[in-house]
Amino acid sequence: MFEKPDGTDMMARGSWVDGLNPAQMEAVTSEAAATLVVAGAGTGKTLTLACRVAYLIERGVQPGRILLLTFTRRAAREMLDRARRMTGETRTEKVWGGTFHAVANRLLRLHGRSIGLRPDFSVMDQADAADVMNLIRDDLGLGKGERRFPRKDTLAAIYSRTVNTCVRLGEAVDRWFPWCRDELHEIRSIFESYTTRKRDHNVLDYDDLLLHWYALARSAHRGTAVAGLFDHILVDEYQDTNAIQAEIVRHMGRGATGLLAVGDDAQAIYSFRAATVRNILRFQTDFPGARVVKLEQNYRSTPPILAVSNAVIALSRERHEKTLWSELPGRRRPELLTCLDEAEQSGALCRRVLDHREEGVPLKRQAVLFRAAHHSDLLEVELARRNIPFVKYGGLKFLEAAHVKDVLALLRILENPHDEVSWFRVLQLVEGIGPSAARGLMEELGVRTELGSEPSPLRRLLDHTPECPPAAEEGMAALRGAVDDCLGSGSGAAADVERVSLFLQPQFLRRYRNPRERVRDLEQLALLASGYPNRARFITELTLDPPASTGDLAGPPLLDEDFLILSTIHSAKGLEWDVVHVINAADGMIPSDLATRSPEEIEEERRLLYVAMTRAREMLHVYFPLRYYHRPRGLEDGHSYGQLTRFLPQSIQDLFDRATEHLAAHADGVLATAVGSATGVDEFLSTLWKE
DNA sequence: CATTTATAAATTTTT
DNA sequence: TTTATAAATG
Numbered sequence: 001m002f003e004k005p006d007g008t009d010m011m012a013r014g015s016w017v018d019g020l021n022p023a024q025m026e027a028v029t030s031e032a033a034a035t036l037v038v039a040g041a042g043t044g045k046t047l048t049l050a051c052r053v054a055y056l057i058e059r060g061v062q063p064g065r066i067l068l069l070t071f072t073r074r075a076a077r078e079m080l081d082r083a084r085r086m087t088g089e090t091r092t093e094k095v096w097g098g099t100f101h102a103v104a105n106r107l108l109r110l111h112g113r114s115i116g117l118r119p120d121f122s123v124m125d126q127a128d129a130a131d132v133m134n135l136i137r138d139d140l141g142l143g144k145g146e147r148r149f150p151r152k153d154t155l156a157a158i159y160s161r162t163v164n165t166c167v168r169l170g171e172a173v174d175r176w177f178p179w180c181r182d183e184l185h186e187i188r189s190i191f192e193s194y195t196t197r198k199r200d201h202n203v204l205d206y207d208d209l210l211l212h213w214y215a216l217a218r219s220a221h222r223g224t225a226v227a228g229l230f231d232h233i234l235v236d237e238y239q240d241t242n243a244i245q246a247e248i249v250r251h252m253g254r255g256a257t258g259l260l261a262v263g264d265d266a267q268a269i270y271s272f273r274a275a276t277v278r279n280i281l282r283f284q285t286d287f288p289g290a291r292v293v294k295l296e297q298n299y300r301s302t303p304p305i306l307a308v309s310n311a312v313i314a315l316s317r318e319r320h321e322k323t324l325w326s327e328l329p330g331r332r333r334p335e336l337l338t339c340l341d342e343a344e345q346s347g348a349l350c351r352r353v354l355d356h357r358e359e360g361v362p363l364k365r366q367a368v369l370f371r372a373a374h375h376s377d378l379l380e381v382e383l384a385r386r387n388i389p390f391v392k393y394g395g396l397k398f399l400e401a402a403h404v405k406d407v408l409a410l411l412r413i414l415e416n417p418h419d420e421v422s423w424f425r426v427l428q429l430v431e432g433i434g435p436s437a438a439r440g441l442m443e444e445l446g447v448r449t450e451l452g453s454e455p456s457p458l459r460r461l462l463d464h465t466p467e468c469p470p471a472a473e474e475g476m477a478a479l480r481g482a483v484d485d486c487l488g489s490g491s492g493a494a495a496d497v498e499r500v501s502l503f504l505q506p507q508f509l510r511r512y513r514n515p516r517e518r519v520r521d522l523e524q525l526a527l528l529a530s531g532y533p534n535r536a537r538f539i540t541e542l543t544l545d546p547p548a549s550t551g552d553l554a555g556p557p558l559l560d561e562d563f564l565i566l567s568t569i570h571s572a573k574g575l576e577w578d579v580v581h582v583i584n585a586a587d588g589m590i591p592s593d594l595a596t597r598s599p600e601e602i603e604e605e606r607r608l609l610y611v612a613m614t615r616a617r618e619m620l621h622v623y624f625p626l627r628y629y630h631r632p633r634g635l636e637d638g639h640s641y642g643q644l645t646r647f648l649p650q651s652i653q654d655l656f657d658r659a660t661e662h663l664a665a666h667a668d669g670v671l672a673t674a675v676g677s678a679t680g681v682d683e684f685l686s687t688l689w690k691e
Numbered sequence: 692c693a694t695t696t697a698t699a700a701a702t703t704t705t706t
Numbered sequence: 707t708t709t710a711t712a713a714a715t716g
Binding site for chain 3: 702
Binding site for chain 1: 692693694695701702703704705706
């Protein structure tokens with residue numbers, strides 16, 4: 001970073017103005033009330049947004065009146081860091097940056113009162129929502145009948161989809177969950193109960209955050225100030241916004257002088273979260289007179305990589321009126337490697353990763369991308385065996401691990417003593433207490449009583465010994481001790497986590513097979529907690545911005561080392577690496593078997609492959625295992641023979657260098673000829689040890 | 692009667 | 707690896 005007190009402004013300004021091409025410059029300096037930047041992959045979208053922030057600040061816009069909505073918090077941080085380096089100031093810290101959900105959280109705590117929301121609400125993620133629905137399902141006695149009732153995760157998915165697409169429940173079920181059609185009535189009653197319980201206990205789920213922000217933004221028409229809070233609104237990844245988010249932008253935009261949305265319809269991959277490309281296509285209708293700027297020069301990938309990527313997306317049914325081009329050097333064609341099976345794929349990949357490392361590309365600048373989190377299972381084993389360090393993004397459900405949920409549930413009841421789901425979970429941690437005893441205790445403690453009623457369920461737990469099965473006396477005493485200590489100390493989230501862990505340790509030894517690892521996780525959780533000022537902040541920030549990888553949890557020491565990146569394609573959005581390895585490019589995996597029901601879904605899978613390939617800067621490897629393993633269903637042996645993904649027809653294959661792995665085939669041959677005797681076996685084995 | 696233990700089944704992508 | 711159901715146990 002430059003630290004020149006004299007002329008910092010001129011220096012910095014000069015350096016970023018010179019770095020922009022005309023289209024980027026147009027986007028950065030646009031004075032239009034609404035601007036849509038259609039930015040293809042690798043066209044300097046992040047740079048453009050960062051420059052826009054810097055430009056606005058230099059033009060005298062107050063940083064606190066700039067809102068930067070991004071898809072992940074990491075993206076916001078990155079853009080603001082870059083903006084700071086350009087302006088040479090720290091004022092970018094005042095810029096409002098983050099995801100829709102994180103910003104909603106902040107706004108609602110400040111201004112929620114004006115729409116009748118208590119500012120001390122707690123936030124639950126989709127897993128929590130599913131747990132609440134499960135509780136209600138049991139209360140209503142559903143799921144006990146003859147018919148199979150949708151699982152809790154399905155219920156949560158139906159709910160979220162309905163809300164985010166803003167359609168009626170019946171229509172949503174018909175369109176996306178037709179197999180639940182018969183249960184519509186019961187589903188409706190669960191949702192009704194779910195809504196009232198949330199309200200009663202002052203809890204918001206992810207969708208509520210958006211809905212309440214929307215309400216807040218609309219209420220601004222009637223005189224309050226929220227829609228007038230920002231002069232400039234910048235929205236990243238606009239193609240992945242849903243109906244509510246678009247409405248929020250529309251209403252917030254009315255109070256602002258400038259709105260700038262950036263997106264690429266070719267990279268829309270979140271329709272399962274109710275995102276709709278319509279938002280980007282309708283931009284000029286929603287914002288009459290909007291200016292549209294196209295960024296088509298790619299600064300990321302070499303021409304051969306761009307050629308295959310363009311070819312893949314060109315087959316998409318939808319219109320993409322842009323073609324990316326690049327002036328970068330580099331003639332090396334991407335490689336399409338056919339392997340016998342996944343084991344061979346892993347071996348081949350490891351060899352290529354190490355080769356690139358020898359050529360000077362560190363592991364960190366290489367990534368392995370895949371469709372579903374479990375696609376890397378076999379590879380992870382192989383990497384561990386070869387001592388190649390890696391960090392996996394996406395799929396790591398740290399917050400979904402049972403033991404972490406245990407800790408959070410305990411922290412939650414301390415924060416919100418009327419949180420039913422957490423009580424239900426916490427009570428069952430005690431040996432001798434199962435679902436029904438837990439229900440009885442919750443009744444006795446008055447968990448479902450009105451918010452703020454006295455005495456609080458926590459006080460009741462401590463003051464009157466509630467009746468419980470004799471076998472559970474000891475465990476209950478331990479629980480009360482832990483709660484008492486945490487309430488008394490008030491010394492921060494980390495201390496609470498440590499105290500709670502003390503209580504949980506014996507339960508882990510009893511319940512889990514790998515208690516050691518789980519206890520270690522809790523230590524990391526305590527470390528993480530120490531970074532937050534209080535318990536409430538820790539809980540909400542953790543649900544809104546969960547650690548993206550094991551690396552995030554391990555903390556700084558790991559960051560000095562070199563490690564390979566493993567990521568789902570979804571989590572790789574917006575990132576880039578020198579070398580990208582796309583594995584399992586077989587039909588059934590990309591596109592996923594579960595996503596080939598409708599043409600729309602298949603198109604989204606195509607875009608997914610496009611996103612994966614356009615992450616590569618210098619070299620792209622695509623691996624295709626002929627034979628792959630899936631969990632055996634019934635009597636199958638679990639192996640299937642696959643086809644190369646339908647998104648790479650012959651014409652596109654010709655743009656690759658084709659290769660085949662012969663190792664396994666070779667070994668087969670050796671096996672057949674050599675192993676006819678004991679010495680033959682030895683000889684065969686020795687060929688395996690040889691390089 | 693409620694809890695624990697055993698057994699079987701199912702498992703995309705994420706704020 | 708989790709989650710729903712069935713049998714066994716206290």
